[in-house]
Amino acid sequence: MSEQLEIEYKNILTEKEFKLLIDYFQLQQSDFFLQENDYFDTVHFSLKNANSALRVRKKSNQYTLTLKQPHDVGLLETNEEISKEQYQELKQNIRFPVGEIANKLQFLNIDVHDIVYFGTLQTWRAELPYLDGLLVFDHSFYLNKNDFELEYEVEDANIGRKQFLDLLNQFHIPIRKTDNKIVRFYNEKRNISNKI
Numbered sequence: 001m002s003e004q005l006e007i008e009y010k011n012i013l014t015e016k017e018f019k020l021l022i023d024y025f026q027l028q029q030s031d032f033f034l035q036e037n038d039y040f041d042t043v044h045f046s047l048k049n050a051n052s053a054l055r056v057r058k059k060s061n062q063y064t065l066t067l068k069q070p071h072d073v074g075l076l077e078t079n080e081e082i083s084k085e086q087y088q089e090l091k092q093n094i095r096f097p098v099g100e101i102a103n104k105l106q107f108l109n110i111d112v113h114d115i116v117y118f119g120t121l122q123t124w125r126a127e128l129p130y131l132d133g134l135l136v137f138d139h140s141f142y143l144n145k146n147d148f149e150l151e152y153e154v155e156d157a158n159i160g161r162k163q164f165l166d167l168l169n170q171f172h173i174p175i176r177k178t179d180n181k182i183v184r185f186y187n188e189k190r191n192i193s194n195k196i
Helices: 015-024 084-091 100-107 157-170 181-195
Strands: 002-013 033-041 053-059 062-070 075-082 116-130 133-142 145-154
Touching (some): 033 181, 053 084, 062 084
Antiparallel strands (some): 002 145, 033 053, 062 075, 116 133, 133 145
């Protein structure tokens, strides 16, 4: 189990802006890797209502269960490595992995037996060091949608914010309100449900 404070800035991009930045930073197709996020909540959105999120990230045959919770600055991430069998049991609503995340959910008054699988978001991602942080290029696919996003992960919120805004300004990219991936996923899921 590990905990870390996540401070990141993000901005949705158009496909043209995404390609412009990829060309500028000389990223190749081979620099991108696929990661999959499976999202979980209760049918009553108990985690979302607590401004939290629960996911399993699959990358290189490794499975990481992550609980994201609000923090004074950024988000507090609690991560636990789980086995493929534990992942499958969680996804099929058979058993929730025992550990610190289960304890934290109990503290939030969320019964782990009520946790259900909501769906998967796939992201082609490239990362590179940039100034005092890590620049992340994401092309995500979920439900009937895909989008492009630039993230900047930093340790110092003030310095990171300035560097990120300077980069957007350099390329004349407008600042756009950008929800995190799970919110975008849920919004699209809700849109699809309303059309049925």
